[in-house]
Amino acid sequence: MxxxxxxxxxxxxLTPLLVDRMVAVSSPQGRFAADAALVDGCVLERIEPYGKxxxxxxxxxxxxxxxxxLxxxxxxxxxGPSSRHAVRMxxxxxxxxxxxxxxxxxxIGTADDRDRIVARLGPDPLRRDGRQEEAVARMLRRRTPIGTLLLDQSVVAxxxxxxRAEVLFVHGIHPARPANECTADELGAVWDSVRAMLRKGVRDRRIVTIDRRLLPTGRRLRRGDSTFVYHRERCLRCDTPIGTVTLGGRPCYFCPSCQPH
DNA sequence: CGTATATGGATAC
DNA sequence: TATCCCTATACGT
Structure with missing residues (x-):
């Protein structure tokens, strides 16, 4: 998820449910109990997302x-409380x-603690303050594979x-390509695409990256199809067997035919 | 019942 | 690069 x-x-x-309200904070499972006591009964003023x-x-x-x-x-x-699960908070x-x-x-920490974590994050495409130029600059000056950089939260959050796999597929970029061998326009387009994908994910409450306009006319989709290459046996567009390459410590799925070296 | 797997990341070497 | 942590679920025996 x-x-x-x-x-x-x-x-x-969560914002309409919790913000501007006095909230009872507890830790049924126990591991968060000491921290919970620090804010138990306080008014929640804001919930802020940043990257993950x-x-x-x-x-x-x-x-x-x-x-x-994960x-x-x-x-x-x-x-009422949902039982059966280990509830940290x-x-x-x-x-x-x-x-x-x-x-x-x-x-539970301070605003400074929050700032220190945010300081090591790259721009977030879903935030108003997420700047495409910043992300492009962070990628363009490195020869690291673009597949590695897209997973690096200090590059894009x-x-x-x-x-990562889906946006590289959409642009026909092999995940192992050094980032500095992409053009600025290309990287800007990658940012725009992943922002659109993320926004759709927020709307749909799940990841569906398939765009029928990128498929051959008449291509039949099976129930449950949601990606072009991620976790697939074969490419949704051309049916070539999907490959994986380990980048950033995790398998990056790609289509050897649609994303040549 | 066990085992494998999963959209993440920190830490140790 | 390897290891560990966090938890739920699907599936095989």
Whole structure:
């Protein structure tokens, strides 16, 4: 679930439920209990998404940090606590209960702590302050494979393994190509595409990158098809067997035919 | 019941 | 580069 679109979707969903309210903060599972006590009963002033990070600005000046990692998940209930799951953090108002399980990080810190983390993030395509030129500059000056850079949160914040593969496919770029062998126009187009993909992900609440205009006319889609190359056996466009190359420590799926060296 | 897998990332070497 | 952590789910036995 969690690439940047998930985080921005969560901020939009949780804000009307929790912001400007006094929130009971607890940790049924226990590991967040000491931190929870620091903000329990405070008014939540703002929920801020940035890349794959989520910050909770509390009325007493403290700032909660959540990073879902690979397994983290929020469950929202308006009818009572959802049992059965290990709940690291519970945010409760009279109207709603928000349960967080499995995060890589869930902690309470200061605004400075938040700033230090944001300082090492690249621009986020889903934020108003996300600047295309900044991301292009960060990529263009390096000869690192573009597939590695797109996964590097200090270059662009919010892209994960699915969007990286899909956006490179859409532009016909082999993931191992050194970033500085791309043109500025090309990299700008990659930014624009991934921003559009992420926005669609926020709207749909899931990743669907397929654009029928990029497929041969008459190509039949199977139920559940959502990507061109990610986690597929064969390319959705040309049926060539999909390859993978490990970049940034994780397999990057690509079509050897549509994305030649 | 066990095992494999997953859209992430920090840390140790 | 390797290892570990966090959790849920799908699937095989």
């Amino acid at each position: 969690p690439e940047g679109h998930t985080i921005h979707r969560l901020a939009a969903d 990070h989520l910050w909770f600005w509390w009325g007493n000046g403290l700032v909660g940090h959540v990073h879902l990692g 397994f983290g998940r929020f469950r929202i209930s308006t009818t 519970r945010l409760a108002t009279p109207e709603a209960i928000v349960d967080l399980s499995g995060p890589t990080d869930c902690s 919010g892209i994960g393994n699915v969007y």
